[in-house]
Amino acid sequence: xxxxxxxxxxxxxxxxxxxxVKRTTLRYAVVALSALVIGGASIYLLMRYAFEGAVYFAxxxxxxxxxxxxxxxxxxxFIIYMGAKFRNYLAIVLAVIQAALVxxxxxxxxxxxxxxxxxxxxxxxxxxxxxxxxxxSLIAVYAVRYMETYHHHHPEVRDRQKMFxxxxxxxxxxxxGLVFSNNLMWVFFFWEITTIxxxxxxxxxxxxxxxKNAFLALVMNLLGGVAFVAALIxxxxxxxxxxxxxxxxxxxxxxxAVILIPAVLIGFAGITKAALMPFSSWLLGAMVAPxxxxxxxxxxxxxxxxxxxxxxxxxxxxxxFAGFSIGLVGAVTFVVxxxxxxxxxxxxxxxxxxxxxxxxxxxxxxxxxxxMLVWAAILLIIFHAVAKSLLFLxxxxxxxxxxxxxxxxxxxxxxxxxxxxxxxxxxxxGMFLAPFGMLISKWAAIEAFVQVQAPFGLVFIALLAYxxxxxxxxxxxxxxxxxxxxxxxxxxxxxxxxxxxxxxYIITGLVVAAVLLFPVISSTxxxxxxxxxxxxxxxxxxxxxxxxxxxxALLLILPVSFLLFRRSAKRLPxxxxxxxxxxxxxxAGSLGLTREAQTRNYYLTEYxxxxxxxxxxxxxxxxxxxVSWALAGVAL
Amino acid sequence: xxxxxxxxxxxxxxxAPIAGGLIAGIDRRITARMQGRVGPxxxxxxxxxxxxxxxxxxxxxxxxxxxxxxxxxxxxxxxALFFAGGDLLLxxxxxxxxxxxxxxxxxxxHSPYSHIGAExxxxxxxxxxxxxILAAVGFYMVTNSFYVAEIAVSAIPAILYLPGxxxxxxxxxxxxxxxxxxDISTSHHAHQEIVKGITTEFSGSTLAQVEIAHWYENVFLLxxxxxxxxxxxxxxxxxxxxxxxxxxxxxxxxxRVRWQAALKSGWLAAVLGIVNLAILAYILAYMMTGGA
Numbered sequence: 001x002x003x004x005x006x007x008x009x010x011x012x013x014x015x016x017x018x019x020x021v022k023r024t025t026l027r028y029a030v031v032a033l034s035a036l037v038i039g040g041a042s043i044y045l046l047m048r049y050a051f052e053g054a055v056y057f058a059x060x061x062x063x064x065x066x067x068x069x070x071x072x073x074x075x076x077x078f079i080i081y082m083g084a085k086f087r088n089y090l091a092i093v094l095a096v097i098q099a100a101l102v103x104x105x106x107x108x109x110x111x112x113x114x115x116x117x118x119x120x121x122x123x124x125x126x127x128x129x130x131x132x133x134x135x136x137s138l139i140a141v142y143a144v145r146y147m148e149t150y151h152h153h154h155p156e157v158r159d160r161q162k163m164f165x166x167x168x169x170x171x172x173x174x175x176x177g178l179v180f181s182n183n184l185m186w187v188f189f190f191w192e193i194t195t196i197x198x199x200x201x202x203x204x205x206x207x208x209x210x211x212k213n214a215f216l217a218l219v220m221n222l223l224g225g226v227a228f229v230a231a232l233i234x235x236x237x238x239x240x241x242x243x244x245x246x247x248x249x250x251x252x253x254x255x256x257a258v259i260l261i262p263a264v265l266i267g268f269a270g271i272t273k274a275a276l277m278p279f280s281s282w283l284l285g286a287m288v289a290p291x292x293x294x295x296x297x298x299x300x301x302x303x304x305x306x307x308x309x310x311x312x313x314x315x316x317x318x319x320x321f322a323g324f325s326i327g328l329v330g331a332v333t334f335v336v337x338x339x340x341x342x343x344x345x346x347x348x349x350x351x352x353x354x355x356x357x358x359x360x361x362x363x364x365x366x367x368x369x370x371x372m373l374v375w376a377a378i379l380l381i382i383f384h385a386v387a388k389s390l391l392f393l394x395x396x397x398x399x400x401x402x403x404x405x406x407x408x409x410x411x412x413x414x415x416x417x418x419x420x421x422x423x424x425x426x427x428x429x430g431m432f433l434a435p436f437g438m439l440i441s442k443w444a445a446i447e448a449f450v451q452v453q454a455p456f457g458l459v460f461i462a463l464l465a466y467x468x469x470x471x472x473x474x475x476x477x478x479x480x481x482x483x484x485x486x487x488x489x490x491x492x493x494x495x496x497x498x499x500x501x502x503x504x505y506i507i508t509g510l511v512v513a514a515v516l517l518f519p520v521i522s523s524t525x526x527x528x529x530x531x532x533x534x535x536x537x538x539x540x541x542x543x544x545x546x547x548x549x550x551x552x553a554l555l556l557i558l559p560v561s562f563l564l565f566r567r568s569a570k571r572l573p574x575x576x577x578x579x580x581x582x583x584x585x586x587x588a589g590s591l592g593l594t595r596e597a598q599t600r601n602y603y604l605t606e607y608x609x610x611x612x613x614x615x616x617x618x619x620x621x622x623x624x625x626x627v628s629w630a631l632a633g634v635a636l
Numbered sequence: 637x638x639x640x641x642x643x644x645x646x647x648x649x650x651x652a653p654i655a656g657g658l659i660a661g662i663d664r665r666i667t668a669r670m671q672g673r674v675g676p677x678x679x680x681x682x683x684x685x686x687x688x689x690x691x692x693x694x695x696x697x698x699x700x701x702x703x704x705x706x707x708x709x710x711x712x713x714x715x716a717l718f719f720a721g722g723d724l725l726l727x728x729x730x731x732x733x734x735x736x737x738x739x740x741x742x743x744x745x746h747s748p749y750s751h752i753g754a755e756x757x758x759x760x761x762x763x764x765x766x767x768x769i770l771a772a773v774g775f776y777m778v779t780n781s782f783y784v785a786e787i788a789v790s791a792i793p794a795i796l797y798l799p800g801x802x803x804x805x806x807x808x809x810x811x812x813x814x815x816x817x818x819d820i821s822t823s824h825h826a827h828q829e830i831v832k833g834i835t836t837e838f839s840g841s842t843l844a845q846v847e848i849a850h851w852y853e854n855v856f857l858l859x860x861x862x863x864x865x866x867x868x869x870x871x872x873x874x875x876x877x878x879x880x881x882x883x884x885x886x887x888x889x890x891x892r893v894r895w896q897a898a899l900k901s902g903w904l905a906a907v908l909g910i911v912n913l914a915i916l917a918y919i920l921a922y923m924m925t926g927g928a
Contacts, residue, residue: 412746433736434729443725446769450776455917461773462766462910466903469765473758476736480743480754485697487746544723551713551730558706562698569693569701574747575836583696585746599751602759607896 001057003045004119007129007176011038015169019162027165028144035137038172042133049121050524053532056117056182056248065113068189072102075196079218088215094222101229109236115183115246123529127378127521128179128308131385135507136172136300142393142503143168143292149400150290157205164204168296171197175301179308184235184245188228191269191305195221198302201293202286213285220282224272231262231269251315251533257635263316264632266309267326267367268625274306274359277333278618283356287348291396294348298355299389304381307359310366311377315533318369320635324456325628327367329621331463333360336617338470342608345601347395347405350474351388354431357467358384358438364460365445371534372448376441378526379518383437386514387430390507394424397504401492407478408600412486417493421482423508428482430511432475435548435555437514442468444540477601484599487584515552519545641720641785648719648855649712656851657681659858663884670888681847688844696745696837703741704842708849710734715856721785724772728765731856735761738834738846745837753833756821759895763818763902764808770909774801775863777916788866795864795875797919800912802864804905806879811902812857814850815887818898 014034021027049055076099083092106113121129147161174193181187195218203214235242235250242258243249253259275283286297297303310326317323334357341353358380365377397420398413399405413421430436434443442464449460514521522539531537573581576597581587589595606612660681668675677683695701714730717723735757742754776782778797779790787794795802811818822833835846858876865872893901 434726434733439729443729446725446773447782450773455914455921458773458910458913458917462770462906465766465769465773465906468769469762472732472736472765473762476739476758476761477755479736480740483699483740483744484746485699485744541723544726547717547722547726551710551733554709554713558702558709561705562702569695569698572694572696574696574745575749575831577749577831585748597748599746599748602755 001059001119003041003048004057004121004176004180005059007038007041007045007133008173008180010034010041011169011173011176015166015173018165018169021162021165024144024148027161028141031144031165032141034169035141038137039134042129045121045129045133046126049126050123051528053528054120054122054248057119057121058116059118061114061118061183064118065183065185068186069102069106072189072192073099075192078196079222083215086211086215088219090219091215091222094219094226098222098226098229101226101233105229105233105236109233109239112236112239112244113185115185115244115249117246117248118183118186119180120182120248121180122532123525124308124311124378125179127382127525128304129176131300131304131382132172132175132179134510135385135389136175136296138503138506139292139295139300139389139393140165140168140172142295142396142501143290146292146396146400147290153400154205157207160204164201167197167200171201171296171301175305178305182247184232184247184250187247187309188225188232191228191273191309192225194273194302194305195225198286198297201296202289204289204293207288210288213282213288216285217282220272220279223279224269227265227272228269231265234262234265235259247312251313256316256320259316260320260322260632260635263313264322264326264628267313267317267628270306270308270310270313271326271329271363271625272306274303274310274363275356276306276329276360276363277336277356277621280333280337280356280618284349284352287352291348291392291399294352295389295392295396298351298392299385303355303359304385307362307366307377307381310363311374311381314366314369314374314377316369317367320631322628322631322635323367323369325367325624325631327364327369327460329624329628330360330363330365330367331460331467332617332620332624333357334364335360335463335467335470336613338467338474339608340610340613341474342470343603343605343610344474345407345603347398347407347410347478348392350407350478351391351395354471354474355384355388357471358388361442361445361464361467364463365448368449368452368456368460370448370452371530371536372451372538373445374533375522375526375530375538376444376448378529379444379522380438380441382518382521383430383441383514386507386510387427387437390423390427390504390511391431393504393507394420394427397501398424407481410478411481411599412484412489413482414484415486415489416491418491419493420504423504424482425479426508426511428475428479430515432471435515435551437511437518440518440540440548444538448538481601487582516549641722645716645720648716652712652715652852652855653848656848656853656855657685659854659880660851663880666881666884667888670885681851685844685847688839688847689841691840693840693842695839695842696747699744700741700837701842703737703744704838704845707734707737707741708845708852710737711849711852711856715852715859718784718856718859721783721788724775724782724784724787725769727784728768728772731768732761732765734849738849742834742837747837749831749836750834753821753836756895757834759899760811760818760821760902763899764811766906767804767808767902767909770906770913771798771801771805771860774798774909774913774916777913777920784863787863791867793865793867797916798864798912800915801909804909804912805860805864806882807905807908808902809857809861809879810883810886811898813854813883813887815883817886817890817893818901819887819892820895820898823892 076095079095174190177190199218203210241255243253272279337353337357344350362377362380365373449457527537573583576587579587585597661678665675711734717727739754742750775787778794779787822835862872865875
């Protein structure tokens with residue numbers, strides 16, 4: 001239990017310490033050292049509890065719970081203050097409703113608000129802990145240098161780095177608290193902290209746009225928060241049958257119909273936090289924040305909290321129509337967000353839409369909730385966390401070097417920033433190619449959906465088949481841009497190694513390691529968890545694992561063939577329809593003019609544009625969410 | 637655990653280029669007859685590829701050779717896995733990986749024509765992938781297995797349950813065989829609207845590798861067609877022959893369409909597959925409840 005408390009409390013300590021650190025070098029030292037400690041502690045957690053199954057701890061409750069309610073009220077006042085300052089009355093209304101509900105809950109059901117065990121750890125929490133502890137703190141390390149350069153590039157932005165790093169470490173602490181709490185009141189408390197911290201981070205630059213988007217995120221997440229409290233009230237009121245606010249008792253509750261309503265409400269909170277449609281716009285708006293914030297929100301915190309809670313509750317959803325409906329929200333989000341990603345040329349937006357798509361896929365698995373799908377969902381969470389953090393941090397580094405985050409401007413990056421391009425290549429491969437991570441999970445998801453009761457499974461498979469084809473398109477064309485061998489381009493990677501880019505290398509290593517070690521990760525962590533929950537477990541056939549490792553080995557050996565070609569061939573300029581051309585795509589045009597040929601990718605905006613697809617997607621998903629509520633009500 | 641799967645893989649790796657080359661030779665002769673020509677000798681594709689290997693090695697960038705080699709290797713690997721009786725979904729994903737390598741080779745060359753070819757190839761990929769995944773799912777629903785080995789020995793006539801899936805598959809087969817009307821990213825007729833599209837910058841032995849990969853690919857795809865009729869080998873072989881002849885016919889009587897039409901056709905083919913699978917799901921559910 002000490003390790004759990006340490007992981008929750010230590011980042012808070014660091015956060016407070018960082019409030020007093022002004023110099024970048026010192027801040028770097030503090031952050032890097034704490035990252036080492038936090039990462040180390042989460043690895044210790046893995047070694048200590050990996051083989052123990054779920055372990056519960058009766059952590060001190062009375063004082064902690066009181067403090068939490070006090071802080072919640074303080075936060076509500078803070079939101080009201082901010083809402084008044086920036087004239088966002090919706091935020092005020094939601095904060096007031098939420099605070100009122102919390103007070104009502106505390107006043108009316110105070111005797112039902114005690115969990116036997118407040119903290120717990122099981123394999124799923126360990127996985128989440130590793131993602132938060134390792135990836136999250138690596139992003140924090142990266143952020144130190146990034147923010148220094150950021151302020152250099154943006155002199156108009158007020159330097160609030162002390163506050164920035166304070167919030168980041170509070171965020172990490174809250175995430176740890178969220179995944180280790182067995183008391184749903186505690187989960188809710190940490191849930192609200194993440195809402196506030198992301199609000200503060202998104203609004204960091206204090207521009208009008210940043211403030212607007214920060215409030216957008218706040219309002220949408222408060223909406224989820226209100227649903228969460230409603231679920232708590234329902235649970236407290238039906239304590240005898242539902243198990244109250246004790247997560248383990250709720251999940252083990254015999255009365256499935258009763259807990260379905262709170263589960264759907266908490267699932268709704270998960271949908272808002274995971275930025276599924278129609279709530280995807282807050283995550284896109286969050287792109288105004290500095291890149292490390294995006295990396296943090298997308299890979300190891302915030303949205304992961306959303307899918308965490310969905311996967312936690314998937315045994316409740318399993319086999320219910322309400323669960324199907326939530327799963328469909330995910331599946332539709334997967335297809336629509338992937339399709340919109342085709343039309344985007346801004347790298348961060350492509351990454352954002354692909355995150356939304358992948359979270360949709362995870363939600364689809366969690367909503368349908370069979371044991372194989374839960375297995376696939378957890379695998380997706382892992383692979384998405386490593387690959388996406390790499391891509392965000394890489395995009396940030398590239399943007400600082402070439403001054404653009406447009407994919408078209410990344411043409412020939414392999415010539416200009418070879419190491420960075422290789423890392424991006426690995427990250428993108430991790431998102432969609434066999435035998436890399438996401439694909440394993442997608443494959444497992446298809447296999448699992450086939451076994452879902454016929455007409456329903458088929459809907460998911462159809463959506464998955466289209467979505468998966470679409471992802472190939474937008475990732476491959478980005479990859480293609482990166483590896484185009486452009487001539488007469490200077491290298492801009494110089495200086496790359498003068499800065500501590502260690503986090504990038506480590507995360508690249510993690511992407512590769514996740515692929516090579518996924519059978520081990522699966523057998524030591526995911527399978528036991530699924531077995532404990534469902535009594536059966538899923539795994540890939542050994543022959544297939546062997547084939548995938550063979551493919552991986554081939555991919556690692558193949559680059560050697562570069563040496564083979566180096567000496568042999570004669571170089572000619574590209575074919576220009578018979579015109580006299582130079583290697584850097586200039587050709588002799590008419591009237592003796594030399595013209596340059598340019599290549600641009602297809603974005604197919606006419607078919608896959610945001611304007612065309614967002615509204616229908618949002619409408620369908622809204623209807624599906626309402627249907628899930630109705631169905632949960634009917635089940636009761 | 638037997639070693640028969642290894643025999644299948646090795647036989648494919650050795651024999652598929654020969655079979656693929658012969659099929660290409662026959663294809664060219666039949667095409668010529670349909671057009672009122674005599675056509676080249678049966679072994680012409682082998683002469684062509686042999687000649688390519690003798691050519692001077694010329695590149696725009698050396699990196700392109702790497703990607704094309706990777707393309708050949710992964711196409712051969714996915715075909716080998718297929719004939720070894722492996723998991724269809726894994727095979728499909730390995731197949732996709734192979735094509736991404738070909739596309740990357742075209743991108744690496746950084747040339748206008750190959751760039752457009754690469755984009756079109758990706759659109760084709762996007763057009764056919766849903767259908768190919770649905771075909772695998774269809775086989776699973778009929779035979780309860782994703783493994784080619786088990787699907788191939790199943791006594792159930794899959795075609796009777798999956799006519800829509802088969803039609804959809806044959807539609808995207810036209811894309812995969814690089815035949816008209818869907819040969820938008822490259823075709824066997826040089827100097828058309830985008831020159832040779834994705835293969836514009838490949839020459840000599842590299843182009844020969846693309847050709848050999850295509851032979852492997854065609855044998856693999858015809859093997860896929862065979863699975864629909866696998867319950868009776870004789871019917872199966874006849875069906876494969878007829879399907880291929882039909883593809884040649886379509887190739888000769890249609891003109892190339894635009895990419896929009898190719899994409900829509902591929903996705904509509906998948907809708908056909910979905911409708912088929914939905915009906916099948918109801919039939920299976922009906923049979924399971926004993927017709928009650």
